[in-house]
Amino acid sequence: MTIVQRIPQSLIWEEERLRILDQTLLPTEINYFYATTLVNVRDAIKKLQVRGAPAIGIAAGYGLYLGVNEIDCANLEDFHEKARQLADELIRARPTAVNLAWAIERIINNSKLARTVNEAKLIILEEAIKIHLEDESICKTIGENALSILKDGQKVLTHCNAGSIATSRYGTALAPLHLAKEKGWTISAYATETRPVFQGARLTSWELQQNGVPVTLLTDNMVGYLLQHHGIDAVIVGADRISANGDTANKIGTLQLAILANYYQVPFYVAAPLSTIDLSIETGDEIVIEQRDSREVTHIGEIQIAPTDINVLNPAFDVTPSNLITAIITEKGIVSENFKETFVKWGNEN
Numbered sequence: 400m401t402i403v404q405r406i407p408q409s410l411i412w413e414e415e416r417l418r419i420l421d422q423t424l425l426p427t428e429i430n431y432f433y434a435t436t437l438v439n440v441r442d443a444i445k446k447l448q449v450r451g452a453p454a455i456g457i458a459a460g461y462g463l464y465l466g467v468n469e470i471d472c473a474n475l476e477d478f479h480e481k482a483r484q485l486a487d488e489l490i491r492a493r494p495t496a497v498n499l500a501w502a503i504e505r506i507i508n509n510s511k512l513a514r515t516v517n518e519a520k521l522i523i524l525e526e527a528i529k530i531h532l533e534d535e536s537i538c539k540t541i542g543e544n545a546l547s548i549l550k551d552g553q554k555v556l557t558h559c560n561a562g563s564i565a566t567s568r569y570g571t572a573l574a575p576l577h578l579a580k581e582k583g584w585t586i587s588a589y590a591t592e593t594r595p596v597f598q599g600a601r602l603t604s605w606e607l608q609q610n611g612v613p614v615t616l617l618t619d620n621m622v623g624y625l626l627q628h629h630g631i632d633a634v635i636v637g638a639d640r641i642s643a644n645g646d647t648a649n650k651i652g653t654l655q656l657a658i659l660a661n662y663y664q665v666p667f668y669v670a671a672p673l674s675t676i677d678l679s680i681e682t683g684d685e686i687v688i689e690q691r692d693s694r695e696v697t698h699i700g701e702i703q704i705a706p707t708d709i710n711v712l713n714p715a716f717d718v719t720p721s722n723l724i725t726a727i728i729t730e731k732g733i734v735s736e737n738f739k740e741t742f743v744k745w746g747n748e749n
């Protein structure tokens with residue numbers, strides 16, 4: 400059985416509604432719900448029911464269609480103005496992952512080619528479906544490229560969940576692990592639990608286990624010990640936004656992994672599609688970091704683990720400077736220096 404059967408898809412477009420796998424309930428419940436409006440999709444993105452940079456871009460595309468489909472006007476200019484407002488509402492749902500804005504802008508730009516409102520609505524849906532379908536082959540290629548620098552029998556550390564359920568399929572950082580399994584290789588994964596909302600414990604360890612990839616779970620503060628004692632061959636993480644110079648925003652805690660990997664001379668790889676590269680910003684200093692509700696830190700589910708009214712810091716992402724990154728693995732290839740030059744070249748080839 401391949402990955403196609405083993406891991407449920409996180410997003411399924413069914414005619415006029417989006418079926419979403421509720422990632423907040425995993426791994427104990429595999430539960431889908433239907434989003435039939437833009438607000439349903441926006442809220443699902445905010446609540447992390449759908450999460451992971453490529454997946455929120457895909458979901459937002461369908462969300463935009465659900466929103467514009469309700470616009471009742473025949474004038475194309477008025478339609479575009481209203482569509483823009485809806486697009487901005489979706490983009491505001493989560494500010495750090497650029498795939499959201501990237502998908503929305505791509506769809507909006509294409510809709511400008513329409514001659515009628517109905518045609519514009521159709522283009523918006525078609526482009527959303529195209530982005531969804533393209534993502535699967537992009538992720539597969541990222542996985543193949545990543546696998547070309549790994550070997551059978553190696554041990555890989557990952558953080559958060561940059562897997563199949565965070566994308567159309569395969570994932571980015573987890574794609575080589577899934578593909579290694581299909582090839583009959585044994586690459587063992589180590590997954591950090593990823594506080595505060597446990598994407599590693601709840602999602603990555605579950606997703607890899609579903610596909611029969613050997614996986615060991617550890618808490619975030621065990622990474623130093625792991626790298627010191629367990630002969631880890633590589634660290635692979637995903638990304639939410641990569642600036643022109645290669646600085647990479649990813650799930651909070653990625654930076655400390657990169658610093659530790661650097662100290663222990665373990666290669667530190669970022670796996671991401673070109674849609675995660677934001678050439679409009681030069682460095683990671685310009686990346687807006689989403690700050691989330693303090694309850695994610697003070698509570699685990701319904702259980703309060705900290706004093707009432709305690710001051711809390713809850714940035715959802717941090718930025719790893721490119722000098723700590725051994726290479727960035729994309730669908731176009733692998734780059735380890737002169738990031739901007741290569742990103743621009745790849746962008747022009749697309």
Ligand SMILES: CSC[C@@H](O)[C@@H](O)C(=O)COP(=O)(O)O
Nearest residue numbers: 450451452561565637638649650
């Ligand atoms: C292929 S997913 C890449 C990133 O989006 C992932 O590593 C990550 O940081 C996800 O954060 P999340 O807050 O769970 O959406």
